[in-house]
Amino acid sequence: KAGVTQTPRYLIKTRGQQVTLSCSPISGHRSVSWYQQTPGQGLQFLFEYFSETQRNKGNFPGRFSGRQFSNSRSEMNVSTLELGDSALYLCASSPTTRDTQYFGPGTRLTVL
Amino acid sequence: AQKITQTQPGMFVQEKEAVTLDCTYDTSDPSYGLFWYKQPSSGEMIFLIYQGSYDQQNATEGRYSLNFQKARKSANLVISASQLGDSAMYFCAMREEQTGANNLFFGTGTRLTVIP
Numbered sequence: 001k002a003g004v005t006q007t008p009r010y011l012i013k014t015r016g017q018q019v020t021l022s023c024s025p026i027s028g029h030r031s032v033s034w035y036q037q038t039p040g041q042g043l044q045f046l047f048e049y050f051s052e053t054q055r056n057k058g059n060f061p062g063r064f065s066g067r068q069f070s071n072s073r074s075e076m077n078v079s080t081l082e083l084g085d086s087a088l089y090l091c092a093s094s095p096t097t098r099d100t101q102y103f104g105p106g107t108r109l110t111v112l
Numbered sequence: 113a114q115k116i117t118q119t120q121p122g123m124f125v126q127e128k129e130a131v132t133l134d135c136t137y138d139t140s141d142p143s144y145g146l147f148w149y150k151q152p153s154s155g156e157m158i159f160l161i162y163q164g165s166y167d168q169q170n171a172t173e174g175r176y177s178l179n180f181q182k183a184r185k186s187a188n189l190v191i192s193a194s195q196l197g198d199s200a201m202y203f204c205a206m207r208e209e210q211t212g213a214n215n216l217f218f219g220t221g222t223r224l225t226v227i228p
Binding site: 103 | 162205
């Protein structure tokens with residue numbers, strides 16, 4: 001079974017731009033969660049989706065948003081990028097909301 | 113307060129030796145899950161082992177075992193017979209299950225270096 005895939009793997013943007021990151025979960029997994037990893041703040045939870053519904057959201061500003069499609073694929077969007085948004089964005093999927101989460105390789109975003 | 117504490121920023125271990133990575137947690141939720149993930153330099157988080165708060169026995173997965181001491185709120189990872197490929201960051205994480213949320217709280221990680 002293919003693992004979680006994330007595209008793109010690397011991204012360079014400038015301040016003020018917006019960005020969309022994509023995540024394809026493991027086949028059959030309906031829960032998708034997003035995390036941000038930075039050297040200063042570590043790993044922080046962004047949001048969780050299940051059956052196209054956002055179930056839970058972390059403590060991030062409204063510039064961070066996401067959605068999930070009927071095929072369980074998920075996207076996250078960051079608008080008006082700031083330097084501090086530079087991070088590794090990790091997507092994780094699980095069959096349901098009670099199972100172990102399996103992570104993708106991440107998207108490394110650099111904001112200049 | 114930190115929900116997950118990993119007090120060892122870095123650890124060294126000789127190849128073929130065993131090593132213990134420490135993790136303590138803090139929660140008032142009676143039902144929770146504890147996880148360990150490995151993150152090589154490539155960035156991907158690799159799931160290693162899971163322990164449920166009501167599990168009576170310590171979890172084991174191949175060379176990985178979790179030393180779960182509920183009263184002390186600790187969930188240490190033991191890696192036996194270390195290999196060079198074990199060099200990576202290791203993260204302890206917790207999910208509080210009474211809330212129904214699926215988000216993980218992570219510790220700050222421990223960088224393990226295996227010496228040949």
